[in-house]
Amino acid sequence: MTSIKQFVSVHQNGLKKFLKFLPICIFGFIELFLKNRFFFIFIVLFFVVALFLEHRRYFFLIITTTLIFITLNTLAFDNLVSFKNVDLPFYQHPKQALINLFSPNSGEEVYPSQVQTMVSLLHSYNIETYNLSDHFMDDVETQQRIVGAAWPIKLEKTSPYLFIGNDEIQNFQGCAIIEQKEYVTLVNCR
Amino acid sequence: MLTAVNAIKLILLISLGLFYFIGLGWLVIGPLLHGNLFTRIKEFQRSQEISLMMISGLIINYGITIILHSLISSLILGGILAIIGFSCYLGMSYKSLRKTSLSLYSFYKWLGIILVASLFLGPIITIPLSDWDALSIWFLHAKMIYTAGSFSLLTGWQHPSVLFSHVDYPNLIPTLAAQITYLMGYWNEYLPKLSLFFLLLPAIILIFSFFKRSFGFLFLIILIPFSFASRLWDGYMDGYLSLFFAISMLLLGKYHKESKPIDLISSLFCLLPLLYLKNEGVLAVISGFFAILFTLLLKRTSFSFRRFFKNHWKLFLFIFILVIPFLIWTYYKHQWGITSDLELGTNQSFIRFMNRIQNGSYKLVLDNTNFELKNGLILLGILLSASIAVKQWLPKELIPAIIAAGIYSLGIIVVYMVTPYDLNWHLHQSVYRTLLTVNTSIYVACFYLVSFLEENEESFKDKFKAKAY
Numbered sequence: 001m002t003s004i005k006q007f008v009s010v011h012q013n014g015l016k017k018f019l020k021f022l023p024i025c026i027f028g029f030i031e032l033f034l035k036n037r038f039f040f041i042f043i044v045l046f047f048v049v050a051l052f053l054e055h056r057r058y059f060f061l062i063i064t065t066t067l068i069f070i071t072l073n074t075l076a077f078d079n080l081v082s083f084k085n086v087d088l089p090f091y092q093h094p095k096q097a098l099i100n101l102f103s104p105n106s107g108e109e110v111y112p113s114q115v116q117t118m119v120s121l122l123h124s125y126n127i128e129t130y131n132l133s134d135h136f137m138d139d140v141e142t143q144q145r146i147v148g149a150a151w152p153i154k155l156e157k158t159s160p161y162l163f164i165g166n167d168e169i170q171n172f173q174g175c176a177i178i179e180q181k182e183y184v185t186l187v188n189c190r
Numbered sequence: 191m192l193t194a195v196n197a198i199k200l201i202l203l204i205s206l207g208l209f210y211f212i213g214l215g216w217l218v219i220g221p222l223l224h225g226n227l228f229t230r231i232k233e234f235q236r237s238q239e240i241s242l243m244m245i246s247g248l249i250i251n252y253g254i255t256i257i258l259h260s261l262i263s264s265l266i267l268g269g270i271l272a273i274i275g276f277s278c279y280l281g282m283s284y285k286s287l288r289k290t291s292l293s294l295y296s297f298y299k300w301l302g303i304i305l306v307a308s309l310f311l312g313p314i315i316t317i318p319l320s321d322w323d324a325l326s327i328w329f330l331h332a333k334m335i336y337t338a339g340s341f342s343l344l345t346g347w348q349h350p351s352v353l354f355s356h357v358d359y360p361n362l363i364p365t366l367a368a369q370i371t372y373l374m375g376y377w378n379e380y381l382p383k384l385s386l387f388f389l390l391l392p393a394i395i396l397i398f399s400f401f402k403r404s405f406g407f408l409f410l411i412i413l414i415p416f417s418f419a420s421r422l423w424d425g426y427m428d429g430y431l432s433l434f435f436a437i438s439m440l441l442l443g444k445y446h447k448e449s450k451p452i453d454l455i456s457s458l459f460c461l462l463p464l465l466y467l468k469n470e471g472v473l474a475v476i477s478g479f480f481a482i483l484f485t486l487l488l489k490r491t492s493f494s495f496r497r498f499f500k501n502h503w504k505l506f507l508f509i510f511i512l513v514i515p516f517l518i519w520t521y522y523k524h525q526w527g528i529t530s531d532l533e534l535g536t537n538q539s540f541i542r543f544m545n546r547i548q549n550g551s552y553k554l555v556l557d558n559t560n561f562e563l564k565n566g567l568i569l570l571g572i573l574l575s576a577s578i579a580v581k582q583w584l585p586k587e588l589i590p591a592i593i594a595a596g597i598y599s600l601g602i603i604v605v606y607m608v609t610p611y612d613l614n615w616h617l618h619q620s621v622y623r624t625l626l627t628v629n630t631s632i633y634v635a636c637f638y639l640v641s642f643l644e645e646n647e648e649s650f651k652d653k654f655k656a657k658a659y
Contacts, residue, residue, distance in 0.1 A: 020578050027571050034560045036568065043571040050579035059647035062576050063405055066640065069572065073565040076412045079419035087312035097316040098196035100380050107318035107379025110325070147351050148330045152337040155351035 017051065108149065114183040115145045118163050121179060121186045122153050129159035133168055160190040203370070207388050213276030214250045214268060215243030220278065222508045227278040230286040234452045237299065238399050241392035242459050246512060248389065252362045252466060253515035259342040261335070261372045299401045306394050313423040314387050318379035324425025327355045328364055332382050335361070335368035347528055358528045360519060362466035363389065363427065389430055389463070390422060396437050396456065406641040413633040418626055427467045428623035434460045435474045436630035439481060439594050443587035443638055446485050455505060457482065462509070465516040469530065473601040474627060481594035488586065532609060539608035546607050555606045558617045559599060562625040566632035573639035585642040588635035595631035
């Protein structure tokens with residue numbers, strides 16, 4: 001027991017350094033285990049440098065390292081560029097943005113073109129329910145967007161009004177064509 | 191001329207919204223913090239108080255709508271309550287503001303808040319809804335509520351064509367977006383996004399409660415919210431979930447350090463909106479709850495739950511009030527037969543879990559988790575090594591964030607292990623968003639380490655100066 005105490009008192013500084021190094025080794029090992037070899041080396045080296053600079057002011061080193069890290073590994077600065085690209089035109093020339101904000105149905109261009117066509121056809125013919133051909137139904141984007149864009153006009157399996165692709169007309173010969181557009185044909189299959 | 195009219199409309203809409211939420215929120219925050227609606231008893235940071243009022247206001251507004259169903263009735267009742275609340279707050283502020291003056295610190299802080307809020311306002315209102323979940327889930331629900339004019343069965347939750355849109359998700363933002371468009375009388379792909387701004391504002395104000403002229407604060411604001419800013423304007427809820435969760439952990443750390451009850455209250459109140467943002471919010475609240483529990487146990491040597499509940503019954507009462515809308519929505523879901531597609535807690539989910547353990551699919555989940563958390567963990571590693579080199583001990587403020595991040599990531603891993611979808615597809619679709627919450631918590635821990643190192647540097651400077659003299 002006394003020999004342990006003696007050992008501790010003689011090697012106090014070394015032991016302190018070892019105890020400091022232990023969690024870094026554990027953290028480094030985790031990084032290594034997760035196949036981040038470069039960062040394992042970087043963290044250990046950083047710790048060794050920090051240990052040497054223990055009694056000097058090295059916060060500047062931390063600032064530099066963290067800023068480089070944030071720049072290279074996060075989207076913070078990309079987002080700042082996006083802010084610049086959006087905010088500058090908005091605050092300098094807000095006219096169009098404000099018109100968009102306060103106009104009914106503005107922004108419909110976000111929908112795929114066939115969906116825009118479908119919505120315009122539904123409105124032109126005052127249709128309350130519609131259905132999609134398998135071709136459109138299998139296209140998840142078209143299916144989900146038309147539901148959102150057309151709502152409260154509902155997608156119903158039983159609706160006689162059907163949107164089909166222009167190359168599908170021969171499959172729906174029993175249906176009356178209401179209107180044919182560039183991407184879509186609206187038919188009535190009553 | 192048209193631009194001026196539209197600009198005035200926008201300013202009025204934002205101001206009206208702020209008055210509305212502050213007014214509603216004061217009805218909860220006034221009695222909670224001051225014991226009444228008319229007199230300021232205790233001094234708290236006004237910015238923190240206002241953000242708590244806005245958070246409460248948002249939840250009360252949602253609660254009124256979910257109870258009354260009709261948008262028009264909810265706006266009328268909410269409006270009346272907001273007028274009462276705001277008048278009381280105004281009266282109280284008038285009395286207390288005469289006694290105090292605005293400091294330069296507060297001036298800079300509010301300038302910062304306005305600047306950051308204005309930065310976010312641009313992308314929120316000028317970029318139309320275009321991302322997948324925004325169109326397929328959140329703002330589709332908003333449009334459904336808006337067109338029905340009510341939050342009820344009439345909204346169309348059971349319609350087969352909308353089942354893809356996860357109708358079981360909570361609807362705080364969709365309801366607010368529907369109310370805004372209902373108030374204006376039309377729908378478009380820009381205006382509903384204004385609802386995001388009202389949710390963002392209290393978060394920004396709370397982040398600025400950490401404001402000081404230091405690298406630590408710059409570090410904080412770069413990582414939260416700027417490192418995931420695009421997630422706050424694209425119409426997804428993941429960004430907001432991460433933001434409020436991170437702020438809650440930030441405030442919890444602050445409570446651990448400074449022992450001010452307002453920080454604990456704020457931390458709790460930041461967890462509440464999570465219940466109303468996404469289903470993952472429940473997991474986030476559980477993680478946050480454990481972090482809070484651990485912090486309380488860490489702070490007190492002789493902790494008694496009985497004494498704690500006796501002293502804080504008012505806080506628990508108001509928290510319960512603010513949880514009621516969540517309970518009502520859970521009840522409605524049960525009544526209307528709305529279920530989650532994840533089938534959590536079923537026998538099938540347990541079987542899937544065991545299968546994925548056996549067939550090694552868990553490695554895929556762990557690999558994806560590692561990939562998403564790598565950056566945060568490395569930054570944490572660098573700062574930990576720097577801190578350990580300087581001192582023997584680490585700041586305890588970072589513990590709540592680490593605990594919460596750990597529990598949350600474990601929960602998310604379990605969710606992926608039981609998913610009924612193709613695991614690869616599910617991970618690819620969502621892991622970068624679901625683990626954002628964990629990343630932001632790690633950033634919070636990093637912030638406390640940076641602050642610790644900065645304080646160490648300051649004390650070193652002071653010692654150096656003392657020696658020079």
